[in-house]
Amino acid sequence: MQNTNTSARPEFEIEPVDSGSIGEVERPLSLFERIATNETVQRFAILVVLILVWELYARWLNNSLLFPTFTDTIGTFFRDIKNGVLINRTITSMRTLVIGYAFGLAIAAVFTTFAVASGLGTRILSTLTAMFNPLPAIALLPLALIWFGLGTPSLVFVIIHSVLWAVALNTLSGFRAVPETLRMGGRNVGLKGARYVGLILIPAAFPSILAGLKIGWAFAWRTLVAAELVFGVSSRSGGIGWYIFEARNELDTATVFSGLLTVILIGLFVESVIFRAIEARTVNLWGMQT
């Protein structure tokens, strides 16, 4: 290169100035700034607004048969908690749910183990999942009633169906997505079989597995409440769905609302307390999910 324009300009170096004179380089946010952006605070504010709208509309409508006020609903809710009805109903529902969920997970674990072990297993599971995953669990209820009769076994059967495919599908796709270098790293130190699955595959696929557990829970909970609404009581102790159904028969709308509120509260609790806590201790901490 000949003498170009660039060489005509002088070179220079500058000593960096003291960063203290620049002003705000970094400062902690003020308390107000932190509160205003806090997710919990925002969610709580949304809830308060919703309740306010509800209460005002119900008062304006003034028809407790169609739309009871928030205060009526809360009143009924606490009355039934105090006299134990709602607690009993919830326990009945939860017991069935936990049994079904546990069985569903166990069967999903067996299926996935076979699927990971061989290519044929993978294809069997993918085919089964493709067939049964789109089938609403509640559609199986009539069949379950024929096979198992009125009672808990039928409920457990439909819950298993709603949990199994979601969890198996997510776990399998999680296993398949484990990076090759992590797999090789595990084999490099001599891991094989169950130890390889337990120490490498399961933690590496944990975000997917957890997503499967969440979807499975949501499916199971919906299915259960719906199934209880269909055939209600079994051996004198009905679940939360039965509680709602019963109140409707008596045209006690405030109780129907309090039943729905319970369904929402339990859903929220499991989703935003239990699963949230698991996420915070695992995938969020590990940076595998933001």
Place this chain on the structure above:
Amino acid sequence: MSMPAPSSSQALLAVNGVTLQYKTPRHLVTATYRVNFSVHQGDRYVILGPSGCGKSTLLKAVGGFMSPVEGEITIRGRKIDAPGPDRMMVFQEFEQLMPWKTVFQNVLFPMKVTKKFAREDTIARANSVIEKVGLTKFKDVYPHMLSGGMKMRVAIARAMALEPDILLMDEPFAALDALTRRSMQQELLSLWDQLRFTVMFVTHSIEEAILVGSRVLVLSPHPGRVRAELDTDRLNYNNIDHVDFGAMSKRIHNLLFGEKPKQPGAKEGATA
């Protein structure tokens, strides 16, 4: 170049007439063809070649992740047929660290799993190797909080803590930015000065090969065949501007690009 027979008694790792093949969904790819070389104790043995010359595949075969269709690989006279902790691999990808474990737990993991050292010793060993790569402050941090260079240091520390017979590094600095890459090369060399481990290092950078390596094996393009083995022990950062460095660089360049070896029909390059 004269190629001494790889039967020397001090050879730690011997690769004899190794042909490697793998299958893609549509092709059978021959990655290397009848490759011979041997790595001695304390070597910084670099495998250099253009993309698709089978150098990473060769390293995987030494790691025991695939077996040769012809020839054999031995370490300390024993035939390699499976992965093992005597040959620790360091990969190019940052995701090789287990995201669910802290830096300390990541370094501890291979020692725990292999039970190579007494349990009390492992903690002290992990701490000391973390200190050697300068990450003591980040010991209890999860990998996602680390920069690329730091992750690579953890991967190297993890492999070295186990004191393998040979460290296998597959383009370990390729995913780093140029400045970090340079400082990592220097760190690797200063670690080698302290510990004198044996390392096999795959790269596609001529400069990196000369700087890091004590011996450089030059492979021809697809399928990989040995082109030359060169002594680059004396060439390092201190004489990077010396005429010898330039001459070596030029020589390797000519070996790689000078005269084209006969290309087989398949153009499909395997990047692995």
